[in-house]
Amino acid sequence: MINIEYYLVLSAAIFCIGVYGVLARRNAILILMSIELMLQAVNINLIAFSTYLIPKGELEEHLGFIFAIFVITIAAAEVGLALGIILRLYRNRASVNVDEVNLMKW
Amino acid sequence: MFPADLYLLMPELALAGMAIIVILADLVLKRRDLLAPLSLIGLAVPVALSIVLWLKLDSIDPHALSGFSGFFVVDYFSLFFKFLILGATALVIMASRESVTRFSRFQGEYYALIMMASGGMMLMAAATELVSIYVALELSALSTVALIALLKNSRSIEASMKFLILSAISSAVMLYGMALVFGLTGSTRLLDIADRLTSVSELIDQPALLLGVIFIITGFGFKISSVPFQMWVPDVYEGAPTPVAAYLSVASKAAGFAVIIRVFFLAFGSLTDEWALLFAVLAAVSMFIGNLVAIAQKNIKRMLGYSTIAHAGFIMVGLAAIGREGELLGPGVESILFYLVAYAATNLGAFIAVIAISSKINSELIDDYAGVARRNPFLAFALAVSLVSLMGLPPTAGFWAKLNVFNAAIETDLVWLALIGMINSVISAYFYLRVIKTMYLSPPASEERITADLPLKAALAIAVIGLLFIGIVPGFVMDVVETAVGTLA
Numbered sequence: 001m002i003n004i005e006y007y008l009v010l011s012a013a014i015f016c017i018g019v020y021g022v023l024a025r026r027n028a029i030l031i032l033m034s035i036e037l038m039l040q041a042v043n044i045n046l047i048a049f050s051t052y053l054i055p056k057g058e059l060e061e062h063l064g065f066i067f068a069i070f071v072i073t074i075a076a077a078e079v080g081l082a083l084g085i086i087l088r089l090y091r092n093r094a095s096v097n098v099d100e101v102n103l104m105k106w
Numbered sequence: 107m108f109p110a111d112l113y114l115l116m117p118e119l120a121l122a123g124m125a126i127i128v129i130l131a132d133l134v135l136k137r138r139d140l141l142a143p144l145s146l147i148g149l150a151v152p153v154a155l156s157i158v159l160w161l162k163l164d165s166i167d168p169h170a171l172s173g174f175s176g177f178f179v180v181d182y183f184s185l186f187f188k189f190l191i192l193g194a195t196a197l198v199i200m201a202s203r204e205s206v207t208r209f210s211r212f213q214g215e216y217y218a219l220i221m222m223a224s225g226g227m228m229l230m231a232a233a234t235e236l237v238s239i240y241v242a243l244e245l246s247a248l249s250t251v252a253l254i255a256l257l258k259n260s261r262s263i264e265a266s267m268k269f270l271i272l273s274a275i276s277s278a279v280m281l282y283g284m285a286l287v288f289g290l291t292g293s294t295r296l297l298d299i300a301d302r303l304t305s306v307s308e309l310i311d312q313p314a315l316l317l318g319v320i321f322i323i324t325g326f327g328f329k330i331s332s333v334p335f336q337m338w339v340p341d342v343y344e345g346a347p348t349p350v351a352a353y354l355s356v357a358s359k360a361a362g363f364a365v366i367i368r369v370f371f372l373a374f375g376s377l378t379d380e381w382a383l384l385f386a387v388l389a390a391v392s393m394f395i396g397n398l399v400a401i402a403q404k405n406i407k408r409m410l411g412y413s414t415i416a417h418a419g420f421i422m423v424g425l426a427a428i429g430r431e432g433e434l435l436g437p438g439v440e441s442i443l444f445y446l447v448a449y450a451a452t453n454l455g456a457f458i459a460v461i462a463i464s465s466k467i468n469s470e471l472i473d474d475y476a477g478v479a480r481r482n483p484f485l486a487f488a489l490a491v492s493l494v495s496l497m498g499l500p501p502t503a504g505f506w507a508k509l510n511v512f513n514a515a516i517e518t519d520l521v522w523l524a525l526i527g528m529i530n531s532v533i534s535a536y537f538y539l540r541v542i543k544t545m546y547l548s549p550p551a552s553e554e555r556i557t558a559d560l561p562l563k564a565a566l567a568i569a570v571i572g573l574l575f576i577g578i579v580p581g582f583v584m585d586v587v588e589t590a591v592g593t594l595a
Contacts, residue, residue, distance in 0.1 A: 015282060022275055031271060038278035042285050049289035059175075060293050067237050067294065071281060074244045078274055081251055085266050092260045098271075101264050104341045 007048035015041035028086045028096040032079060039075045043068040111173035114180045117152035117159070117188055118225050124148030125221040132214020142203050142561070145217040149196050152228075156188045169593045176295045177235040186443065186590035187231035187364045194356045194450050195224045200565035201458040202349035204465060209256050209347075216256055220353060223249035227361035234372065236284045236294035239365055240277070243325065246361065247273045250354060254346040265338075265345025272338045273328060280325025286318035287373075296372035303376045310376060319374055319381060326369070329362030332418045333392040340403075343411035348464065351407060352457030355414045356450045363421060363442055371428070371439075371594060378428075386426035386523050392419030393530040400537050405470050406460055409537060413496060414453070416534060420511055421445050423523050427514040437517060439594065441510035443587040448495070448503035448576050455492035455569035459485050462558040462566070467551075472541055477550025484563070485556060486545045488570045493538040495573050498531050503576035 014037055021034025050064020090096050112119075128145050132138070159180050163169045170181035199217065206213050226245030233239045251273070255266035288294050290309055291302040303309055328335040343351040370381055396416025403409040421442055428438035462485050463478055464470050479486035495502035508531060515524040558566075576583050 018278070022271075028267070028271075032274075035271070035274045035278055038275070039281065042278065042281040045282065045285040046288065049285065053289060054292055058292075063237075063294055064288065067240075067285075067288070070237055070241055074241065074248075077248060078244070078270075081248055082270055082274070085251070085255055085263060085270060088255065088258065088263050089267055092263055098267075101267060103261055103264050104344050 004048055004052040007044055007052075011041045011044040011048070013041075014038075014044065026097050026099050028082075028089065028098050031098065032082050032086075036075060036079070039071055043071055046071070111178075114159070114171055114173040114178060117155045118228050120151045120155055121148065121221055121225045121228070124151060125218040125225070128221065129214050129218045132218075138213050139203075141213055141217055142199055142206070145199050145221060146196060148217075148221060149192050149199070149224075153189065153192050156185050156192070160185050163593075172234070176297065177238045178229075178232055179234045180232060181593040182590045183364070183368075183594050184228075184232035186586065187360060188228045190360050190447060190450060191224050191227045191231070191357045194353065194360070194454060195220060197454050197458070197565045197569060198349050198353045198356075200561040201352070201454075201461055202347075203561055204559055205347055205349050205461060212256055216253065219249045219253050219256075220350075223253065223353070224357065227357055230361040231364035231368075233365070234296050234368065236288065236296075239369070240281065240284065243280075243329065243365070244277060246358065247277070247329075250350070250358065253350045253353075254342060256350070257345075257347050261345040262347070263345075265342045269338050269342050272335075276325050276328035276335060279321050283318040283321025283324070286314050286321070290315050290318070296369060299373040300375055303374070315377075316380060319377060320384070322369065323381070323384065326362055326366045327388070330359050330366070330418045330421070331415050332388050332422060333395050333415065334388075336392070336395070336415045336418075339415055340408045340411040343407045343414075344405055344470075348407065348457065348461045351411075352454055352461070355410070355453050355457065359414070359418065359421075360446045360450065363425075363446060366425065367428075367439060367442065367594070370425075382426050382428070385422050386520060389419045389422035389426055390523060390526045392416065392422065393527060394419075397530050397533045397537075400534070403537070404472055406464070406472050406475065406541065407470050409472065409541075410453070410456060410460070413534065413538075416530060417449055417453075417496070419530070420508060420527060421449070423515050423520070423527055424511045426520055426523060427511075427518045437510070437514040439591045440584070440587050441507075441514040443590060444510050444580075444583060445507040447583050447587070448507035448573065451569050451572035451576060452492050452495040452502070452504055455488055455566060455573055456496065458562060458566045458569060459489035459492065462562055463489070463556060466556045466558075472544055474551070475541060475544050476548035478545045478556065480550050481552075481554065482556040482558070485558065485566070488566050490542045490545065491570055492573065493542055495577070497535050497538045501574065501577045503573040503580075505577060506580040 018034045018037030022031055025031050046064040046068045054060050086096055172179045209216055223246045226242050229242035233242050251266055251270045291299045331339045393416050396412045400409050400412035424438050424442040467474055495504035498504040498508040512524040512527055
């Protein structure tokens with residue numbers, strides 16, 4: 001059986017890739033995808049913990065899965081809203097480059 | 107189990123229901139001006155239901171009703187925040203009648219979204235479990251994103267974009283922290299987490315637990331606009347419709363502190379040494395950054411944005427004091443709750459006056475506020491009193507708020523933090539007084555009178571009378587705060 005450590009390392013790696021993407025990307029859509037990576041890393045963590053660490057038959061047995069489902073649902077709502085705003089941004093200035101979103105500073 | 111517990115959720119459910127009714131009314135009714143009164147009625151329903159729950163709490167012992175297998179609790183603490191949030195929402199709705207006409211087609215949506223955001227914040231104050239805290243947090247955050255974007259001009263969309271991305275990142279980091287805490291303790295219920303941390307002693311020394319706690323602070327720090335998660339604040343305040351900025355500065359901050367107190371009180375009570383120091387440092391940095399950068403601002407909404415960062419710092423002094431006491435129910439929590447009430451009245455006063463003045467003179471620059479005192483003495487006086495209260499001078503609410511917080515800090519040997527707070531109060535006097543000076547001493551650009559509609563004036567009067575009342579008779583609010591804190595532990 002695969003040890004839980006592998007899942008935790010995988011999750012940490014995906015989370016870091018997501019953070020790197022958020023910091024390095026300039027396209028709003030790619031930033032959104034990177035945030036999605038961070039959320040999926042959290043889901044891997046939640047499900048690994050739930051499967052390996054919670055004893056069977058306890059009240060909390062499926063809590064990690066339920067948490068993950070909530071995360072997925074809210075992430076979907078977030079993406080819907082974000083795409084609407086990015087669309088509006090594109091109409092306003094014909095670009096989704098976040099470096100150009102700089103009307104207000106300091 | 108579920109139908110029996112459902113009545114605990116009545117205020118939130120009623121609010122969500124009324125939000126949907128407002129959208130439907132917007133669709134059916136031809137008269138848009140009926141929407142504001144309808145939403146005010148919609149706010150009265152949850153207030154009435156909360157009063158019913160409060161009376162029910164009086165008759166039972168211990169004064170708390172827990173429901174949905176420990177996911178949600180109705181106690182004095184959560185009801186206190188429900189009243190605060192609903193009151194702030196009502197004042198904002200009263201003050202936004204004129205601003206709303208600028209949203210043209212989306213007036214119903216404005217009222218509905220602001221009510222849904224309030225619903226999310228009310229849930230935040232009552233949730234006692236990490237999943238429900240996350241869901242409540244996102245409900246209020248996503249509604250706010252849409253509210254900020256309602257003006258649909260470049261600035262408004264830019265502000266909303268920045269808010270959305272930063273909010274998504276901070277909540278992703280917070281979720282990672284929650285997942286770590288869940289993995290270490292095996293539960294997401296705050297009380298079970300606390301149990302596990304005290305019964306399994308090796309957990310406390312786990313670096314992963316500390317990492318989880320710090321990650322969770324990231325998510326909440328974003329909500330209360332503390333440094334280093336403050337980058338969105340000035341931009342959002344400048345770009346968003348002014349009533350939305352007013353709403354964000356008061357309600358979102360109150361809900362954020364409610365959830366911080368609950369999580370760190372109930373779940374991480376055994377880790378106080380670690381997080382108290384963290385909050386003390388964040389408080390000091392927030393005060394300095396907020397106040398020093400506010401000095402350089404020319405736009406009054408941006409200035410109030412930096413001022414709100416500084417005030418997050420002042421309130422966090424109370425959080426640092428809680429942690430140092432060892433036993434949790436000390437003056438720290440009470441000072442935070444008192445500060446939040448005083449800050450709500452004060453900041454709403456300032457923002458409502460800014461809504462009225464800026465929409466008439468068509469400018470948000472502080473220099474354009476020259477001579478406003480001659481063009482409308484009432485608005486200028488209200489803004490001046492609010493700014494004096496933000497400064498923390500007697501006889502206003504801000505004075506007692508700051509006194510309580512510094513007092514709590516000194517009682518718990520955080521004298522250095524109290525000193526930093528006092529230095530910062532002096533720094534803040536500079537930019538608040540500059541606005542008052544411009545309004546009263548500079549010659550006006552024109553003699554034309556600034557007018558405001560009646561609901562706005564009423565809301566402004568309530569806020570100003572409220573802050574003066576708290577300033578002159580602080581005992582009344584103090585008693586309520588003591589009751590609210592009493593059921594927490």
